[in-house]
Amino acid sequence: MRKILTSEFFDRDAKKIARELLGKYLVRRHHSLIRENKRIMKRGRNDAFMITETEAYDGPRDKASHASRGKTKRNAPMFGLPGRWYVYLCYGTYEMLNIVIGKGGYPAAILIRGAGSHKGPGKLTKALRIDREFNNKIADKKTGLWIEDRGVKIFPKDIIRTPRVGVHYAKEWAGKPYRFLIKNKIQPLVMKGTKAKP
DNA sequence: ACGATGATGAAC
DNA sequence: TTCATCATCGTA
Numbered sequence: 001m002r003k004i005l006t007s008e009f010f011d012r013d014a015k016k017i018a019r020e021l022l023g024k025y026l027v028r029r030h031h032s033l034i035r036e037n038k039r040i041m042k043r044g045r046n047d048a049f050m051i052t053e054t055e056a057y058d059g060p061r062d063k064a065s066h067a068s069r070g071k072t073k074r075n076a077p078m079f080g081l082p083g084r085w086y087v088y089l090c091y092g093t094y095e096m097l098n099i100v101i102g103k104g105g106y107p108a109a110i111l112i113r114g115a116g117s118h119k120g121p122g123k124l125t126k127a128l129r130i131d132r133e134f135n136n137k138i139a140d141k142k143t144g145l146w147i148e149d150r151g152v153k154i155f156p157k158d159i160i161r162t163p164r165v166g167v168h169y170a171k172e173w174a175g176k177p178y179r180f181l182i183k184n185k186i187q188p189l190v191m192k193g194t195k196a197k198p
Numbered sequence: 199a200c201g202a203t204g205a206t207g208a209a210c
Numbered sequence: 211t212t213c214a215t216c217a218t219c220g221t222a
Contacts (some may be wrong), residue, residue, distance in 0.1 A: 055217070057217075064217070065217085066206095066217080069207075072207070073206090073207095074206065088205085088206090088217090089203095089204070089205055089206090090205090090217060091202085091203065091204080091205095091216060091218050091219080092203030092204030092205065092216090092218095093202070093203055093218070093219075094203095094217095094218050094219075096218090098217085111217060113217085120218070120219070121218075123218090123219080165217070165218090166216080166217055167217065
């Protein structure tokens with residue numbers, strides 16, 4: 001089973017999706033030009049990483065969310081269509097990867113904090129070479145970054161819920177258990193170089 | 199425990 | 211235009 005998740009999947013409750021994304025695969029397509037028999041050939045490679053940690057940012061009232069102070073140039077993708085990427089720079093250094101959730105006009109997104117063996121949202125994007133070029137792009141093969149269901153089931157006993165990281169300022173929203181992570185490492189976490197057509 | 203780092207949004 | 215803040219990370 002290998003199914004690319006589309007806007008229908010992401011047009012549902014943010015917390016529910018954040019939990020369901022555990023065990024799904026973040027797939028990154030890399031292109032490279034190679035020289036072969038005096039010809040320039042385009043080579044593609046898909047690297048897939050099982051998502052291990054997520055955080056939900058749900059609605060305009062969520063004080064931990066960028067959307068809590070209304071629509072701005074930066075957070076506009078959160079107010080847009082589900083199934084697109086929201087990528088922004090954090091602390092001047094790290095690119096944060098989010099998938100947009102919910103209908104247009106309702107601002108929500110899920111931060112992908114861990115996938116494969118990569119722990120931490122900043123390290124993940126650096127390792128996969130993800131930056132703001134992906135901002136507001138559709139999560140599909142054409143974009144080169146998408147999410148797949150590969151049939152892995154994560155059971156409730158293997159899931160931990162905690163408050164979100166680094167949102168102490170968010171008052172009553174700071175303690176809400178909107179962070180989901182897999183308790184024990186479950187194989188396979190990484191699938192490198194899966195076959196891809198040019 | 200803290201500094202690097204620079205974009206962001208609000209205040210002025 | 212200035213200023214405080216920040217969905218992080220590596221070093222200590």
